[in-house]
Amino acid sequence: MTFALPAAYRFAAVAAGIKPSVNKLDVSLVVSDVPAVAAGVYTTNKVFAAPVALDRSLTPGEGFRAVVMNSGNANACTGERGLSDAKEMARLAAATCGAEPNQALVLSTGVIGVFIPMDRVAAGIQAAAAKLESSQEMLVAAAQGMMTTDTVHKLAGRSIELSFGPVRVLGMAKGAAMIAPNMGTMLGLVLTDAPLSPSLGQDLLSAAVVDTFNCIRVDGHMSTNDTVLLLANGAALSQGSAKQNGQSLTGSDLAAFRTALHEVCAELAKAIPADGEGATHLVTIDVTGCRTRADAHKIAKSVAESPLVKTALAGADPNWGRIVSAVGYAGVDFDPLDLELTLNGYLLYRRGAPVPFDAAVVSKSIRDNRDTSIVLEQTAGAAAVRFWTTDLTAEYVRLNADYTT
């Protein structure tokens, strides 16, 4: 698969030895050849990593030239030294393109509570700078450099035709565990050559995250490092950068861009539980007919986080009582008689009582399909949410119980 590359961005990644495994890409560099507007959405964890502190202090804003990313070390719970390391990473990344320290952003993921090896990081950034190019190969490398236990890199892109010409929206993300974004460790970076003001960029990104990255769960453990960044360099305008022209999208251009951004975020978000650690099912949960979106979100989250629901799905067990009871403790005030559950198209529960069904048939449907659908319908209102999660397998436990320190 090839992606339309947004204009005036270059990519690179190197194996800098931050990950314990030999020759794994772990430092990625993205440079915008012209100054870009940047917006960010971050973890709401009270214990947040140094790069989160740094990026949050700079976004939304403009004039950005570089994003440096590393895997293998989260630079979280590392105190003052961690923050100064993150700032040094930004300074080194900015210097590769002649920019100032506050013109670069930092994304880190990996082990918590270990100081990041700055000598390796610095050498990695230098080596990456020498490889920067606008190519499919280096785009994929950059997406691979942010992977931890991910088994596949995650890229999504859209190309749209606006009034002034074509615009590209290209996103990369990582994440396979510690996934409970509100914003999980998930990292995302969305690049566009559209022109956006900082405030519009922030509004668009914040809105897109609500229904995408904030609607996924692997294990319900919220990370210290979750970050999604949007860079918009305006290079799609023939006149040059958005900053120079003070231009920003409006009208039908804005509507088309919003849709493309939402689609890219949704595709990346869904790719995370699809690659969830040990997962054998990607589960889509649709909750409809609630009084408020907050109610629908609580119900979906409660089902998505239940180990009993997740193990049942792993075992292809249509044990719907676990799903209905997870709805019951979601913290939403509702009438238990006003609830209908459909699993992979089979109606299992309606108005407080079981519906006769062929357990063997439903079990086979779960076993034979990696994609699983849970639909929970109420009639209390019009609010709805779509959520994506995984099953819970012995492999997830094995991956996370292995002694790693």
Added chain:
Amino acid sequence: MTFALPAAYRFAAVAAGIKPSVNKLDVSLVVSDVPAVAAGVYTTNKVFAAPVALDRSLTPGEGFRAVVMNSGNANACTGERGLSDAKEMARLAAATCGAEPNQALVLSTGVIGVFIPMDRVAAGIQAAAAKLESSQEMLVAAAQGMMTTDTVHKLAGRSIELSFGPVRVLGMAKGAAMIAPNMGTMLGLVLTDAPLSPSLGQDLLSAAVVDTFNCIRVDGHMSTNDTVLLLANGAALSQGSAKQNGQSLTGSDLAAFRTALHEVCAELAKAIPADGEGATHLVTIDVTGCRTRADAHKIAKSVAESPLVKTALAGADPNWGRIVSAVGYAGVDFDPLDLELTLNGYLLYRRGAPVPFDAAVVSKSIRDNRDTSIVLEQTAGAAAVRFWTTDLTAEYVRLNADYTT
């Protein structure tokens, strides 16, 4: 181990064929020979089982003569028919001692969403009635009859000397998964021959549950059936039942009883995660120095429910970043610099930064001890909570992923 039996209670259990396995005890009967006061604390799940609906409508109250318990079927999500089945169970149990239907209470646990086989239940109650006696053997049988995936039966007792003579407090409980009481499926039955009024019985039980059964987690999935009942028949008074005399504990008698009740509830509560499905560690989490008890409870719950913390403990991995980050997303407003983490006596994290420690030594300490201690200290206030939970092993997943329907 033998338990002091409270006066005027008799016990029995039989294998009635409700569980699929042959000759497993699954119907238990407890009879008080004199009318007893009863109090109850129930699941807060909006989807609650028929026996919960029935017992909740009757407690607190007086005049109770019998409690019938079954395992193998939760009688939950079974609609109107389920409620009428629960009422019929109460009627049959009451009839064994010549009492009225509303003088008996019902506890059920097992699979959700399947109608309970009333013919087997009815035959079981009859058979149990013929075996009722005040003996250690039948007490143990009654505690076994309420077991589902429990590997051991759970009994705890205290005998205290009050102003008028000796009083006994004896509790039984079950639970190994679907454990997130607020009230998780845990069932508990505490019997005493002390005299209590219904309102005092309810106040004492409600208070005891807060720091005991509500402070345990196995998997964070709240059951539809959680119930703790307290029966007090006053038979320790030489004059006869509490009801006849209108007497209730006061002063130093009340204080001594409150302590004994709390100890019995705490011992039973802790026995549940100790027997958690697949668990290889019983984890005690002490959270201290919080502004409010609610804050301390949220932090303990967040750590206790994190699959990443639980799998790390299963693997003897002193991956303390997972613990600290779970504190961070507990939903409590606190200063991350005001947090200290001690694991099995080893200080690992202090004031926002790692503390050097020997990972091999801490790992060995986790591996060699089934009991694990996590202490999280803040200095924001004086509130504290003690919480008990399990690790998360591949065996838990296996037990719950096996196709059972």
